[in-house]
Amino acid sequence: MSAHEQFAEDLALHALGALEGEERTSLEKHLETCRACRLELDQLRGDMALMSMATTGPKPPQRARQRLLEAIAKEPRVPAAVPSRGRFNWWAAAGWAAAATMFLVVVQLRRENFGLRESVNQLAQLTSQQTIDLANAKRAVDALTMPEAQVVTLVAAKGPPQPQGKAFYLKNRSGLVFVASNLPQLPPDKIYELWLIPPGAAPIPAGLFKPDARGNATVVNPPGLPAGVEAKVFAVTLELASGPHDAPHGPGVMQGGA
Amino acid sequence: MSSADAKVVSPDVALVSAIRARDASAMATLYDRYSPVVYSVALRVLGDTEAAEDIQQDVFMQLWRNPSAFDASRGNLAAWLAVITRNRAIDALRKRRPETDPEDVVLSVVPDMAGEADRSRVAEKVRGVLSAMPAARRSALEMAYYQGMTHTEIAAKTGEPLGTIKTRIRAGLIALRKAFEG
Numbered sequence: 001m002s003a004h005e006q007f008a009e010d011l012a013l014h015a016l017g018a019l020e021g022e023e024r025t026s027l028e029k030h031l032e033t034c035r036a037c038r039l040e041l042d043q044l045r046g047d048m049a050l051m052s053m054a055t056t057g058p059k060p061p062q063r064a065r066q067r068l069l070e071a072i073a074k075e076p077r078v079p080a081a082v083p084s085r086g087r088f089n090w091w092a093a094a095g096w097a098a099a100a101t102m103f104l105v106v107v108q109l110r111r112e113n114f115g116l117r118e119s120v121n122q123l124a125q126l127t128s129q130q131t132i133d134l135a136n137a138k139r140a141v142d143a144l145t146m147p148e149a150q151v152v153t154l155v156a157a158k159g160p161p162q163p164q165g166k167a168f169y170l171k172n173r174s175g176l177v178f179v180a181s182n183l184p185q186l187p188p189d190k191i192y193e194l195w196l197i198p199p200g201a202a203p204i205p206a207g208l209f210k211p212d213a214r215g216n217a218t219v220v221n222p223p224g225l226p227a228g229v230e231a232k233v234f235a236v237t238l239e240l241a242s243g244p245h246d247a248p249h250g251p252g253v254m255q256g257g258a
Numbered sequence: 259m260s261s262a263d264a265k266v267v268s269p270d271v272a273l274v275s276a277i278r279a280r281d282a283s284a285m286a287t288l289y290d291r292y293s294p295v296v297y298s299v300a301l302r303v304l305g306d307t308e309a310a311e312d313i314q315q316d317v318f319m320q321l322w323r324n325p326s327a328f329d330a331s332r333g334n335l336a337a338w339l340a341v342i343t344r345n346r347a348i349d350a351l352r353k354r355r356p357e358t359d360p361e362d363v364v365l366s367v368v369p370d371m372a373g374e375a376d377r378s379r380v381a382e383k384v385r386g387v388l389s390a391m392p393a394a395r396r397s398a399l400e401m402a403y404y405q406g407m408t409h410t411e412i413a414a415k416t417g418e419p420l421g422t423i424k425t426r427i428r429a430g431l432i433a434l435r436k437a438f439e440g
Binding site for chain 2: 009010053056065068118
C-alpha cells in the first residue's frame with residue numbers, strides 16, 4: 001500500500017482513468033516525485049487487468065481473423081510519414097518550425113528508445129546463448145583435465161592403418177570428449193557411432209560422427225547422455241546413416257575398456 | 259550451471275520476438291490465443307459487435323506495428339492486451355482521443371496467464387471475488403471499469419457521496435489483489 005494515504009483512493013481512480021480535473025492534475029504532479037505511489041499505481045493497474053480476465057463473451061467472428069491477417073499483409077515495413085500542409089505565414093512558419101523540431105526530437109528519442117530496447121533484447125538472447133556455450137565448454141575442459149576423469153584409448157581390432165580413439169569421460173557431469181584419428185573414409189550412407197557401455201547394461205548411444213578428410217573426428221558432450229553412468233567400455237560401430245541409432249547394429253570398429 | 263539452468267523464453271515473448279521480425283504466422287498464433295479475451299472485453303464495454311471488432315483490429319494492428327510497446331518485464335501479454343483493449347474501448351465509448359500510450363501501461367503482480375488453463379483459473383477466481391463482493395462495491399467498480407464513468411458521474415447516478423464511491427472502487431480493486439496474494 002502507498003505510504004501516502006491521502007492519494008490512495010485517487011490512485012485507484014487514476015488507474016481506471018476515472019479521475020479528472022484538479023484532482024487528476026494534483027495526483028499526476030505528485031506521481032512525478034513519489035516512487036511509492038507510482039509503484040502502487042502499477043499494482044492497481046495489475047488489479048484492474050484481473051477484471052478483464054473475468055470478462056466472458058462470444059468468440060470473435062472468423063472474418064475478424066481474416067481481416068487482421070489481410071491488413072498486416074498490406075502493411076509496409078516502415079510506416080510512411082504523413083506530410084502536413086498549411087497556408088504560408090512567417091509566424092505560423094516559425095511555430096511550425098519549432099513544432100517540427102520538437103517532433104523530430106521526439107521521433108529521434110523514440111527511435112533511440114526503440115533501438116535501445118532492441119539492443120537489450122538482443123543482448124539478453126546473446127547472454128543466454130553464451131551462458132550455455134560456456135557451460136558446455138567448461139564440461140569439455142573438465143572432462144579433459146579433472147583428476148577423476150577417465151581416459152580410455154580405443155584401438156582397431158586389426159589391420160593397418162590403425163584407427164585410434166581416446167575418450168575423456170566425467171561421469172558425474174556427463175562430460176564426454178572423444179577424439180579419433182586414422183579413421184577410414186565412409187560412403188554417404190554410413191556413419192560411425194560411439195557407445196558408452198555400462199557394466200551389465202545395454203550400450204548407451206554417445207554420439208554419431210564422420211571423419212574429416214584426414215580421418216580425424218571428435219565428439220564433444222553428446223546430447224542426451226545421462227549423468228552418473230559408470231562406463232565399463234567405450235566402443236565405436238559402423239552404422240547406417242539413416243539409423244536406427246538406439247542400439248549397435250553394425251560391425252565394431254574399435255573399443256576400449258575403462 | 260548446466261544448459262537446463264538457462265533461462266527459458268516464454269512462448270509469448272518468443273511470439274512477440276517473431277512479430278518484431280515481421281512473422282505473420284506468429285501474429286496469427288497470438289491472435290488465436292488472445293482474441294477471445296480482447297474481443298470479449300471490447301464487446302462488454304461497447305455492446306456492439308462491429309465496434310468490438312474494430313477495437314480488436316486496432317489493438318492487434320498496434321502490436322504488429324510496434325511490438326516493442328509490449329515489455330515483458332512490465333506485465334504479461336494477456337493482461338497487457340486486456341488493459342489496452344479496455345482503455346481503447348472506453349476512449350471509443352466516450353468519443354475521445356486515446357488517452358493512454360500503450361508503452362506507459364505497466365502492470366505489477368499479475369499472475370501468469372500464458373496458458374489457457376492459467377487464464378481459466380484466473381477468470382474463475384476473479385468471478386468468485388466479484389460475486390462475493392458487496393453489490394454496491396461491485397457495481398461502482400463495474401461502472402468505472404466497463405463504462406468508463408468518473409467517480410463524479412457514478413456519485414451522481416447512484417446518489418452516493420463522492421468519498422463513498424472512491425472508497426468502494428479502491429476496496430474493490432484491493433479485494434482482487436488480495437485474492438492472488440500468498
